[in-house]
Amino acid sequence: MQTALQVLDREYLEARCSLLELAAALDRIDRASDHEEGAGEFSDSRLELLKQAMALLSEKSHLPNRSERMLLLFSDLD
Amino acid sequence: MQIIQPHYHAIARTAQDYERMAMSGVVAVAEPAFWAGFDRLYPETFIDYFRQISEFEPTRAAEYGIKHYCWVAVNPKEAENPELSHEVLKKMPEFFNKPTVLGVGEIGFHKTTKNEEEIFEAQVEQAIKYDQLILIHTPHLQDKVRGTKRTLEVLSHMNVNPERVWIDHVEEHTIREPLEAGYWVGFTLYPVTKCSPKRAVDMLEMYGHERILVNSSADWGPSDPFTLQQCVVQFRARGYSTQDAIEIFHNNPARFLGQNPKFDIKPIRLETIDEPSHNLIGN
Numbered sequence: 001m002q003t004a005l006q007v008l009d010r011e012y013l014e015a016r017c018s019l020l021e022l023a024a025a026l027d028r029i030d031r032a033s034d035h036e037e038g039a040g041e042f043s044d045s046r047l048e049l050l051k052q053a054m055a056l057l058s059e060k061s062h063l064p065n066r067s068e069r070m071l072l073l074f075s076d077l078d
Numbered sequence: 079m080q081i082i083q084p085h086y087h088a089i090a091r092t093a094q095d096y097e098r099m100a101m102s103g104v105v106a107v108a109e110p111a112f113w114a115g116f117d118r119l120y121p122e123t124f125i126d127y128f129r130q131i132s133e134f135e136p137t138r139a140a141e142y143g144i145k146h147y148c149w150v151a152v153n154p155k156e157a158e159n160p161e162l163s164h165e166v167l168k169k170m171p172e173f174f175n176k177p178t179v180l181g182v183g184e185i186g187f188h189k190t191t192k193n194e195e196e197i198f199e200a201q202v203e204q205a206i207k208y209d210q211l212i213l214i215h216t217p218h219l220q221d222k223v224r225g226t227k228r229t230l231e232v233l234s235h236m237n238v239n240p241e242r243v244w245i246d247h248v249e250e251h252t253i254r255e256p257l258e259a260g261y262w263v264g265f266t267l268y269p270v271t272k273c274s275p276k277r278a279v280d281m282l283e284m285y286g287h288e289r290i291l292v293n294s295s296a297d298w299g300p301s302d303p304f305t306l307q308q309c310v311v312q313f314r315a316r317g318y319s320t321q322d323a324i325e326i327f328h329n330n331p332a333r334f335l336g337q338n339p340k341f342d343i344k345p346i347r348l349e350t351i352d353e354p355s356h357n358l359i360g361n
Contacts (some may be wrong), residue, residue, distance in 0.1 A: 024277045027280065
């Protein structure tokens with residue numbers, strides 16, 4: 001099994017890239033919203049889900065299960 | 079749609095890439111001199127490399143109907159060796175007379191060291207002396223901001239015409255200053271380490287279309303010449319016209335590179351033709 005440092009070496013740039021793409025996507029939504037005349041602040045339940053998912057990324061957990069918890073967040077469980 | 083790949087390292091790519099680029103509308107590529115993945119030891123190795131990109135590579139591209147142009151330079155990484163670099167610089171003017179050499183590039187900073195700066199300045203001076211276009215590489219990742227700022231500081235003390243200088247690999251955090259100073263800027267589309275097609279279109283929407291070039295770079299590392307076509311698709315998918323796309327992906331490189339008269343591909347415009355109907359039904 002690889003060490004944590006080896007895994008980080010392998011994953012760092014791709015993770016950086018994923019975060020940048022997410023930041024750019026959110027900027028894109030904001031810019032589009034700014035251009036819509038007369039519209040108030042844009043809101044959508046999916047945007048709220050994304051915000052919850054981003055918060056989940058920085059949560060501490062005793063288990064490495066962020067991806068599982070994120071997928072459950074995006075699931076209809078009712 | 080006709081496309082120009084303004085920054086493309088053909089020697090690191092296959093003939094199949096040329097064929098597929100031709101099939102997807104690429105009419106010309108311009109190949110800057112760059113780092114080979116290892117530090118070369120001899121000036122003669124650079125000279126043969128310049129011969130390869132100025133003499134041989136145009137014949138390979140021509141097999142697929144693509145025009146091949148190039149730039150000569152000591153790249154930023156190997157500029158860390160000033161003794162070697164000065165020897166190479168002595169030979170570079172010979173190549174400015176070649177029919178497909180467009181200028182001096184890619185030069186600039188890698189780690190923004192004193193040695194790199196010495197060779198960067200020497201190459202800019204040579205480009206000015208021989209009236210050559212200039213292509214400037216900016217560093218990757220965490221070194222980009224510092225290297226870009228130093229690039230602009232160095233250029234501000236030199237007698238360069240910003241319209242003849244292209245500062246490449248800009249991203250959201252480095253685009254503003256070069257554009258405001260009157261330089262051309264380039265977005266380099268890389269799978270992970272530079273700009274993505276979507277983010278490139280974002281910047282086009284934010285900063286307009288003037289003095290902006292988009293390229294795939296496409297070299298021996300993880301890269302893909304068709305990120306440029308992905309960017310065209312992304313641009314069109316956001317509702318922009320084919321002519322708008324032509325302005326960015328064909329006409330802008332034609333305008334910048336065409337400042338050197340050797341680059342003879344002119345900007346183009348789509349036009350519909352009113353023709354009489356040839357409907358034969360009922361005749």
